Amino acid sequence: MPKSASDKRHFVIVAALIAVFTVILYFVLDKMLPLPRQGSDEALIIDDLIHSHLMVIAFLFSLVVVFMIYALIVFRKREGDESEGEHFEGNTVLEVVWTIVPLIFVVVFAFYGINTLAQVTHSEPNEFQVKAEGQQWSWDFVYPNGVVSPELVLPVNRRIHVTLHSKDVLHDFWIPEMRVKQDLVPGQDTQIRFTPILTGDFKVRCAELCGRNHYSMETPVHIMQQADYDKWMSDQEVAQLSGGSTVTGTTTITGTTTVTGTASISSTTNVTGTTAITQ
Amino acid sequence: MSLMRLGLVRGLIGQAVGTIIGLALVTLLRALFGADPAWLPEPAWVAGAIIGGIGFMYGVGSLDDWIKWMRGIPTPLHHGPPPGQPTWARYFGVDYNHKIIGIQYGVTALIMLMIGGGFALIFRTELVRPGLQFLDSNTYNTIMSLHGWTALMSVLLAIGGMSNYLVPLMVGADDMAFPRLNAFAYWVNVPAIIMLLASLFFGWDGGWTVYPPLSIIGSMGFQFVFYGIFFLGLSSILGSINIIVTMLRMRPPGMSLFRMPIFCWAVLATSFLQMTATQFIGMSFLMLSWERLLGMGFYDPAKGGTPILFQHTFWFYSHPAVYIFVLPGLGIISEILPVFCRKPLFGYRWVALSSVAIAMVGFIVWGHHMFVSGFSEYLRVPFMVSTLLVAVPTGVKFFSWLGTIWGGRLTFPTPMLFVLGAISVFLLGGLSGPILGTVASDMPLTDTYFVLGHFHATLFGGYTFPFIAAIYFWYPKITGRMYNEAMGKLHFWIMTPAFWMMSLGQMTIGVMGMRRRIADYDPTLHVEFGHFVITIAGFAIAFGILLMVYNLLHSLDVGKVAGNNPWRFRSPEWQIPSPVPEHSYAQPISVVGEPYDYGLANSTYIQMGAISGGGHAVAHAGDD
Numbered sequence: 001m002p003k004s005a006s007d008k009r010h011f012v013i014v015a016a017l018i019a020v021f022t023v024i025l026y027f028v029l030d031k032m033l034p035l036p037r038q039g040s041d042e043a044l045i046i047d048d049l050i051h052s053h054l055m056v057i058a059f060l061f062s063l064v065v066v067f068m069i070y071a072l073i074v075f076r077k078r079e080g081d082e083s084e085g086e087h088f089e090g091n092t093v094l095e096v097v098w099t100i101v102p103l104i105f106v107v108v109f110a111f112y113g114i115n116t117l118a119q120v121t122h123s124e125p126n127e128f129q130v131k132a133e134g135q136q137w138s139w140d141f142v143y144p145n146g147v148v149s150p151e152l153v154l155p156v157n158r159r160i161h162v163t164l165h166s167k168d169v170l171h172d173f174w175i176p177e178m179r180v181k182q183d184l185v186p187g188q189d190t191q192i193r194f195t196p197i198l199t200g201d202f203k204v205r206c207a208e209l210c211g212r213n214h215y216s217m218e219t220p221v222h223i224m225q226q227a228d229y230d231k232w233m234s235d236q237e238v239a240q241l242s243g244g245s246t247v248t249g250t251t252t253i254t255g256t257t258t259v260t261g262t263a264s265i266s267s268t269t270n271v272t273g274t275t276a277i278t279q
Numbered sequence: 280m281s282l283m284r285l286g287l288v289r290g291l292i293g294q295a296v297g298t299i300i301g302l303a304l305v306t307l308l309r310a311l312f313g314a315d316p317a318w319l320p321e322p323a324w325v326a327g328a329i330i331g332g333i334g335f336m337y338g339v340g341s342l343d344d345w346i347k348w349m350r351g352i353p354t355p356l357h358h359g360p361p362p363g364q365p366t367w368a369r370y371f372g373v374d375y376n377h378k379i380i381g382i383q384y385g386v387t388a389l390i391m392l393m394i395g396g397g398f399a400l401i402f403r404t405e406l407v408r409p410g411l412q413f414l415d416s417n418t419y420n421t422i423m424s425l426h427g428w429t430a431l432m433s434v435l436l437a438i439g440g441m442s443n444y445l446v447p448l449m450v451g452a453d454d455m456a457f458p459r460l461n462a463f464a465y466w467v468n469v470p471a472i473i474m475l476l477a478s479l480f481f482g483w484d485g486g487w488t489v490y491p492p493l494s495i496i497g498s499m500g501f502q503f504v505f506y507g508i509f510f511l512g513l514s515s516i517l518g519s520i521n522i523i524v525t526m527l528r529m530r531p532p533g534m535s536l537f538r539m540p541i542f543c544w545a546v547l548a549t550s551f552l553q554m555t556a557t558q559f560i561g562m563s564f565l566m567l568s569w570e571r572l573l574g575m576g577f578y579d580p581a582k583g584g585t586p587i588l589f590q591h592t593f594w595f596y597s598h599p600a601v602y603i604f605v606l607p608g609l610g611i612i613s614e615i616l617p618v619f620c621r622k623p624l625f626g627y628r629w630v631a632l633s634s635v636a637i638a639m640v641g642f643i644v645w646g647h648h649m650f651v652s653g654f655s656e657y658l659r660v661p662f663m664v665s666t667l668l669v670a671v672p673t674g675v676k677f678f679s680w681l682g683t684i685w686g687g688r689l690t691f692p693t694p695m696l697f698v699l700g701a702i703s704v705f706l707l708g709g710l711s712g713p714i715l716g717t718v719a720s721d722m723p724l725t726d727t728y729f730v731l732g733h734f735h736a737t738l739f740g741g742y743t744f745p746f747i748a749a750i751y752f753w754y755p756k757i758t759g760r761m762y763n764e765a766m767g768k769l770h771f772w773i774m775t776p777a778f779w780m781m782s783l784g785q786m787t788i789g790v791m792g793m794r795r796r797i798a799d800y801d802p803t804l805h806v807e808f809g810h811f812v813i814t815i816a817g818f819a820i821a822f823g824i825l826l827m828v829y830n831l832l833h834s835l836d837v838g839k840v841a842g843n844n845p846w847r848f849r850s851p852e853w854q855i856p857s858p859v860p861e862h863s864y865a866q867p868i869s870v871v872g873e874p875y876d877y878g879l880a881n882s883t884y885i886q887m888g889a890i891s892g893g894g895h896a897v898a899h900a901g902d903d
Contacts, residue, residue, distance in 0.1 A: 005686025085622030113717035187580020
């Protein structure tokens, strides 16, 4: 084992250890951070970004920790050795290098980050429009034709544009499988967009502390094929809009608690329960 | 001796009397003006809290000298225990010696750390199983919110403790520049703590961030938090002014800014942040209070306000606050590392200036807390870039620490272990930052336990671990005795793996979809085992802290006598007896060399008395 701090063999050993450790750590991190299913196009894009971050994390963590542990072992004070450490006060070239190199990383990731943000939040013509209304501690979803549902039903493979509206305090619209997240702010509408690619059942979970029952502010989301969606929607139209009153816009539907009994979906039985606690 | 002679007791009585006066005053005024009903709890309690706080400051005796000045009575600065009282009584009343005040701060910080940790253990136990077991959701939210502010108070108090005790010693000053202001800045924390803890009885469920409109419509406990934090902020501002003046005006001949011990640089950067940013949280909390009390519409969209405004003013303080919290800790790491490596601090100037750079960048990154808040979408990009920039000066610190370790003669007593633990934990916190700093990857992770893991790692690595290292390191200087080394090492080997488990556990379940601040979770997320691990780890950390407290108390009597300089450290305070005498330095010191010249034969940093001969050192004296 070389003794001198400036011996090149140290750095060769450390570099090899860092390389090995980086690869191992990346796989450990990947296993240790199990992301939910990829339910949307955005999940694919965001997960790629997350994995690039994990690679950099694995490398930088290995860099610091391998250097540190190696030094702790190799340069520990031996029995009976009363000498001081080698006297060097710094190295300007090194300092400049480890200022510039991270700066390059920053520029690259900023560029990558901006691109990803643009991809994730872009809008398209002919988006599927729906409005989400949050209140302590329940959700209502208002469709453009006036149908109101306590559960979110959406067609797969279409760009969804949800306009978010809060009736009382801050809430946050989050379906973990879709990755994206957006606060609901009273007094202003906010927007969130995603393109589901998986059919199945998910949940909207409120991710911004909103008071006593914040923990239970969840409601099912059903992503289905366009045909199934159309059938569900026509059932809803029959049930909700056939009363003779012509419903033109979303604003005319205000008594949203009345729709709870219209279950054409199997698991809506607890919906009345949730609204009952709230007031 | 009678308890009534203790400042603390008189202060508490003053606070109780003040509170009653406040309650009565508002009720009386309302009755007088015919308001119905005369007894309205919220304004009455707010007046009670404010007047109670002033009552405490009057009762404890912190205003005595100033009141005497107004009446033209001279007040010589008294040093030493008050006449006719035992030494321990000094710690329970107003004392102007910076070493006493430093210890008052430090002990209060430890107490708050234990209270804050205790709150965490309560709700962690609740979270072991899905379903609500022994807390209802209201109590859960209140305790969770209180955990945040008590722990952060502990951080601010500990910073006050370390900088008050160490900075005057390190710059060879007899005391702080403004001793009375210093005592005031400490004691104003005590009514603040009482107000904060009193909120427990009224309930509040806003989390430490108290975002409106929830904090407007929520129960009355919020008001106690607002004024508790307002008083705390007063302490931060006054304390930092004092530190800055002490450091800039009272250094000995020969100590240019770049010859200060590196901890002073960290404290200087922190103090500038505290002095300039704290006003924003005070202001935003006052605005919340007045919106509740007087119906003002700052944050109310119905009156033309917006809830997002609060988030801007809140984070304009609270993000720099994170750097306020960690910079002194990073300074401690840089200070202690060279001692146990027996090597100069690698790149002193770079490390010093990186603190300043972090502080400056810290002012332009607050928006990264608001990526999904609904603020203007275009703002996300500049805040993302500025946030990533923080990595650069932080990287300089890490690499400089590695450079310091490399080629040293390393020994591993307890303070060194905690410093190395701090580096590893802060690395975890730092590296989990950029993933939250890029907007798209922040979206799935913000408001989840991933964020929790990230900032607990940052605060443990930047505050708790270095603070503990500092306690063990300066314990012999403060008490004159050594702590128990075996027990200290046991503490380290319990707490560090436990913390890693806790923080990584939080990150894991956060990625899986566990939201922050929820009293109960969906069993289908499969995070139950994760919660179990985090809770066990939390209890292990608590056990470690208790072990340290026992060690510190026990060693006061039985620890072996430490001598002047058990660590062979070059800083001025280690060249004088332990414990430090009442007037620290028998004669003024002067600086004749560099602070960290380990391994350089015949180099000295300071000498007692005036500079003799060393002409180059004098030239540096007027640098500031």
